[in-house]
Amino acid sequence: MNRLGQIVALLERGDAKLADSLALFEEGTRLVSRCSAMLDGAQQQIMKLQKNPGGQLEEAPFEEDVQ
């Protein structure tokens, strides 16, 4: 998202060479699709920190207690 902001700013300035601006435009479009795909396809990972038998902290999937 930050890179997208940069790209928009660069294109808005309008002083990039056409070839560069095309590259920026392509990169921007690619980022937009990638971000959208990430948003659409995201499966949230929910972990919790717990002690393993060795006493070390480790991450394990967190199951909510169904009450």
Add this chain to the structure above:
Amino acid sequence: MEVFAVSELNRMVKAVLESVPELENVYVRGEISNYKFYPSSGHHYFSLKDEGGTVRCVFFKSQAMSLRFQPQNGMKAIASGRVSVFPRDGTYQLYCSSLHPDGAGDLHAAFEQLKERLWKEGLFALEHKKPLPAYPETIGIVTSPVGAAVHDMIRILRRRYPLAKVLLLPVRVQGPEAPPAIVRAIRYACENKVADVLIVGRGGGSAEDLWAFNDEQVARTIYHATIPIVSAVGHEPDVTIADFVADARAATPTHAAEMVSPDRAELSDRLLGIQAHLLRLQSGRVEALGKQLENLAAKRTLTDPMAFVEDKRMLLGHVQRELFHAAETRMAEPARKLAAAAASLDALSPLRVLGRGYAMVTDEQGNVLRRAADAAVGGRTVSRLADGTLFCRVEEIVLEENDRV
């Protein structure tokens, strides 16, 4: 002598006790002991004691809804209720209608003192507060693994921003072991950089329930944390020291989850907006460049490439003519002068004189004879005429009268 059945006696004592108006609603101060809570029934059982005695108390579920703190053994409390007999055991007990911690005023004073002290130390300074990351990759939650708070937060994060990983750092959130557990969890998170932002909090409860979040060590740990922290303790009106020292304060755990996560739907809209904006920018750019190109293409140089050559050729012709003119002028002048000179020379030429019928007479050596006396009879002279030369012999010399010496 009348003999009573046990239950009859108990009933009698119960009736006597219940007939005393002062015992219908009494306030009793003491220390809680033998505290038991039965989740299945929702009833609380405990004793209140002081140095001299003890009294059994029961707090039924219907009344205990008003309970705003977690009773614990050793805690000083004031209970109110009616006194009656529990016939089964033959004991009298207090049927509570309310239970409050004794010394709540002291807690409040301690809270204000600590707040004042930490404020003076600069722990609440705005300059110290870290901004929350706009797009966290991992959201850490320091709270109890059970209860509504964690459930609400996960529900909100799942809906708003499934991109982020959620890492729960389970801790106790009330009781004496809560503050050190919270401190450990925050320190662990920071030392191991397990998250980009932390939510530290719990759901609603009494002032005592929330007390762990007024702990000085918890406050200092939040202050020194390298990960931005959102405090989310209790409900809207509950304010704890943690709220003051955290980088951001959420009114509720749900609110905290909203604060740390961008909204997926909003993000999608924004992405669409950016895409449209990019497209507009780029097509605008291409259009502008196209116009520029058109303008350039319309220039004569490109439409008529020979025009340039023609222009130069015309210029060359012009220069050439000027050069010729200058050269002619330059050449004509001496020619004119020459002609003039030749004309005057011609006019002065002795040959012209000869042409008019005169002759030039010289001796044989070519000396011009100006006087007749310069010649000698029998001598030879040379007479030059316009078209030839006569070689003559002098027969006689006759001098003109006025030429005589």
